[in-house]
Amino acid sequence: MDVIRPRRPHHKSRTGCLQCKTRKVKCDEKKPSCQKCENYGSTCSYLHTHPMKSLHSQCSTMMRRNSKSKSPLAETLSAKLESSPGPVVSPTTSPGPSSYSFSILDMELLHYYTMYGVSDFADFVSGQELFQTTVVELAFQFPFLMHEILAFAALQLSHARPLKAAYYHEASTTHLTTALQLFQPAISDLTIENCQACFAFTVILFTFAWTSQDSNLPNHLFFGPDGAENESTFPHSQWVRLYRGYQMVISSTWQELHRGPFKVLFEPWSNFHEDYIPPLDPTDDIHLSSLSSAWSSTSPCDLPLEQRRGLDRALDMLKRVFGLLRAPNAPSPVSVVMSWFSSIPDEVEAMMARKVKEALLLVAYYCVCIHRTSNLSLMSGKGKNLLKTTLDVLGPGWETWTAWPIEVVLGREWRGGKTMSVDFISGAS
Numbered sequence: 001m002d003v004i005r006p007r008r009p010h011h012k013s014r015t016g017c018l019q020c021k022t023r024k025v026k027c028d029e030k031k032p033s034c035q036k037c038e039n040y041g042s043t044c045s046y047l048h049t050h051p052m053k054s055l056h057s058q059c060s061t062m063m064r065r066n067s068k069s070k071s072p073l074a075e076t077l078s079a080k081l082e083s084s085p086g087p088v089v090s091p092t093t094s095p096g097p098s099s100y101s102f103s104i105l106d107m108e109l110l111h112y113y114t115m116y117g118v119s120d121f122a123d124f125v126s127g128q129e130l131f132q133t134t135v136v137e138l139a140f141q142f143p144f145l146m147h148e149i150l151a152f153a154a155l156q157l158s159h160a161r162p163l164k165a166a167y168y169h170e171a172s173t174t175h176l177t178t179a180l181q182l183f184q185p186a187i188s189d190l191t192i193e194n195c196q197a198c199f200a201f202t203v204i205l206f207t208f209a210w211t212s213q214d215s216n217l218p219n220h221l222f223f224g225p226d227g228a229e230n231e232s233t234f235p236h237s238q239w240v241r242l243y244r245g246y247q248m249v250i251s252s253t254w255q256e257l258h259r260g261p262f263k264v265l266f267e268p269w270s271n272f273h274e275d276y277i278p279p280l281d282p283t284d285d286i287h288l289s290s291l292s293s294a295w296s297s298t299s300p301c302d303l304p305l306e307q308r309r310g311l312d313r314a315l316d317m318l319k320r321v322f323g324l325l326r327a328p329n330a331p332s333p334v335s336v337v338m339s340w341f342s343s344i345p346d347e348v349e350a351m352m353a354r355k356v357k358e359a360l361l362l363v364a365y366y367c368v369c370i371h372r373t374s375n376l377s378l379m380s381g382k383g384k385n386l387l388k389t390t391l392d393v394l395g396p397g398w399e400t401w402t403a404w405p406i407e408v409v410l411g412r413e414w415r416g417g418k419t420m421s422v423d424f425i426s427g428a429s
Helices: 019-025 034-038 049-070 073-082 106-122 126-140 145-158 162-188 193-213 238-251 256-257 263-269 282-294 305-324 332-343 346-353 357-372 382-394 399-410 421-428
Strands: none
Touching: 019 256, 073 162, 106 126, 106 145, 106 162, 126 145, 126 193, 126 263, 145 162, 145 193, 162 193, 193 256, 193 332, 256 263, 263 332, 282 399, 305 332, 305 346, 305 357, 332 357, 346 357, 357 382, 357 399
């Protein structure tokens, strides 16, 4: 007589990816992309539920692989970005444009970029024309640039059309992941032929990171959170270093970039020596000049002399930004504000990352510059968000220096209202 054995219980998982559910196969739930989807060559839905984790992994792996390259940007970024686990497709030599097909959605994204998207970050006519025409023409030759343009446009549309935000965000993540994969071999072998496309890529990549900051969350542009960053958020604390890294591309290919169409980005700076500080507004000058008292030899500050000198240099460069924002015939406001990222000494940038309080005071005053360009969509709300985060990290005891940026950026009424910060604001004069 046959003994009927009881069936082994099957505990069905309800957290598998959508693609495996459709195929009715078991999903190994590996993130950011399950093995079945990798085998099928399809886009796993985990890339959509964990998009920033995937993107961080792609970007970090790209930089690690580039660490053996002689490219200045690769060397800079590979040393800066943290590594993340997870497999990444290793791209071979990028196929030609004819190997790619683009959808109706991609045409919509390209149209939005050329008609509206460029004006969000290029705030002067010749710069807009450059990114609307020349950069798009380069993108037809270099697919990594085309995918990045489409990723950026999709990100912008996810903000402009909130009812379809998830739809555009998915497209943005997919295109940017592809762009980073294809960019890897190009930046590893920077040449006269590809340097313009690589430079355009790094400019738009930084703009992408800046745009993707969530104003409802703490801003970690200069420094990371106390704990590990949530896997669903992009590591924004690395993007100041990214901007500084793209300046390395300029230095290594300066002659070629300066002779070509990108010269319109550099020409406005030709009349301003790198150490020249234009006249400041008297009120700005008073507050900025008093800031150095936080780390001067007569202060309780115990920082080494070399670090104090670095802070003095960063403060001078911040005064330069304040002066250029009101100087006639100066470069565009966005260019001026962003220039501080590349002008601060390496030691000061490292101090900001370590949350040294005296260095964070510089960030608080920098928020005033960001706020004064908030009429531009790229900058809107960024100054307020960064200042609130900086105040939280600073804590009490710095009211002598924080009162002015609070008043300019957040307004006097902010002190007595409900804030994301602690009660030390009430002691500000």
